[in-house]
Amino acid sequence: MPRPLRIAIGGIHIESSTFSPHVSTADDFEVTRGDALLARYDWLSPARPWAVDVEWIPLVHARALPGGAVDPATYEAWAGEIVEKLAAAGPLDGMLLDFHGAMSVVGRDDAEGDLVTAIRSAIGPEPFISTAMDLHGNVSPVLFDACDLLTCYRTAPHVDVWETRERAARNLVEALRRQRRPHKALVHVPILLPGEMTSTREEPARGLYARIPEIEARAGIVDAAIWIGFAWADQPRCQGAVVVTGTDAAATTDAARELGDHFWAARDEFAFVAPTGSMDECLDTALAAVADPARRPFFISDSGDNPGAGGADDVTFALDRMLARPEIRDGSRRAVFASLVDPQAVAQIADQPIGSPVRVTVGGRIDSRAPGPLPLEGTLEAVADDPDGGRCVSVRVGGCSVFVTSRRMQYRLLSSYERLGVTVDAVDLVVVKIGYLEPELFDAAGDWLLALTPGGVDQDLARLPYRNVVRPMFPLDRDFTADLAVVTG
Structure with a gap:
């Protein structure tokens, strides 16, 4: 009988506007540890069939209402606690990283990239990392490189939050049991839109996200995800993204390219969800x-x-x-x-x-x-x-x-x-x-x-003083051809 898988769980979950003067501190966060952290995830008790023979290792999870950039000392305390607990946990097979994807920290341009880099330094290159994210998060090159599986919500308003977290955990467990690191493909799409123009109640976002189940059902595909990105942070990582993971490299790459093309082709159709x-x-x-x-x-x-x-x-x-x-x-x-x-x-x-x-x-x-x-x-x-x-x-x-x-x-x-x-x-x-x-x-x-x-x-992005987002970027710029290159890993 194979030994139980050992998977750590933790993260820091906040969406941060760099255009807001608010500074998020520890007082803004709800923090869970130990059994209280594990109790957040209903697939652990009673265990789903796919989760049998998994030992879940709770680290720390901090979650806040969206706000301004996080105070550096607050971020460093929790990032340090995650790293320390990982170092003390003993051998791990993987980690479920439960975060938003649009956290900003004062003085840092890629907070989640920094966090996952610190996690990799603690657990090494072999354990798999799976992320569950908000579709208004960002996928930087650093985050993509460090993670093995990435998925995000498929609805806005977000009614599939817990479904997404379970999918990220299930994909991780199944990949570990295959004993084979997934193929992954990333396409950055140079679009920056407010969530109020991209609700999945309305077209074109509804149709765009409706493509995911068909793609996910294809042979060789594990997961497909589309990030709208976060419009209210002035950082190079802020833009749309598509990530597909799978067991077949060619199928994974083709699916990412296909979704990226559809996202870009729909750019002029996005409109506010209300007058x-x-x-x-x-x-x-x-x-x-x-x-x-x-x-x-x-x-x-x-x-x-x-x-x-x-x-x-x-x-x-x-x-x-x-x-x-x-x-x-x-x-x-x-x-x-x-x-x-x-x-x-x-x-x-x-x-x-x-x-x-x-x-x-x-x-x-x-x-x-x-x-x-x-x-x-x-x-x-x-x-x-x-x-x-x-x-x-x-x-x-x-x-x-x-x-x-x-x-x-x-x-x-x-x-x-x-x-x-x-x-x-x-x-x-x-x-x-x-x-x-x-x-x-x-x-x-x-x-x-x-x-x-x-x-x-x-919501009128043209009124915001962007200086650091990668240009050209739709709709701040309109007369350009997008480079929808596929990055694989």
Whole structure:
């Protein structure tokens, strides 16, 4: 009987905008180790048939809401812990590297490349490494060279996160049992697009990702993956990528070339997943539309400061424009603004009785772009503890409930609104710091628009000061021929 395989699990999972002034520190992360880390993966208990006779070695896993670049000391502490535990683990057959793929660390251009290089230095060249990544991650040459198997999500919004992690683990175990290192092929595609133009709910991304099952079913193919890349980091590695792994070198190379060609050919078809406009244009449309009950609640995405992509979560631009509307100020229209992070403001008012008049300045403490910190004068209508946002308050200003949180969070779940006393189907308008609507909001919306607001994850990429991305790059550049060379390994 063969000995059990020994496979380590760990990673650092965050998406980081280098255009955001926010700096991600250890306080932003949820960290798991030991049995708690293994408990994240349901294929371990009860074990799937493919996972029998595998000893899983937990290292450390740190995960955070997208934010700004990670503080170097924070990154180095966890990278060091991963390396130390690998060195102490004894002989390993492989490692499952569970990370996002778009982490930035202050002073580094390829954080995941640095991390996998450190891992290789600890385990040596023989163990296999398999990665489970977000499709908004990046595949640098260093990452590709160091890993044996790479896969990523196939849906956006991401509803296949745990399926992807299990696929990465299963592919790793099966490759180790074959005792043969997979063939792999990479095609970089010089496209840089926001996720809100590449949702798999819509074409062309839907059709592009629909090609994967057919390719994966071909003889000699193990996995096919397409990375959209991460648009809000100014680094040479940021661009689209295709990686195919397989047991047949020619089939693997041909499939990578085919997917890369299809990705590039579709470049002019990508469009925003909802109608767009300036914040004022979106408000004009929404406030007219809500006269029709079928279009309520009307959602507007404050997309430039979306914390789910790395925005600071405290730009006050959208709220300022919202409160300038007479029908919201006088209560003729019921609205919600979700949200601003400002622990100082929360601490200032949260202990007052519900119904108290309050005056507080909110936002603009991290990302101070105009109009900066915003004075609010209203009524304290709710206080709640949220598992994501910490202590949160709702301040009623005219007809608008303004949510303020102690920690950065994205109001993507209806339960988070309900904690502050809001049922979204009872309001006219919800302005939320988000990009494409996550599933619960999408289902709840009578209608919605994507506002092209300013912030660290501005959807209008031409407004961002790129200096380090490889040029030419679509859509920053348009009149060029792409070099879709296949790199094999």
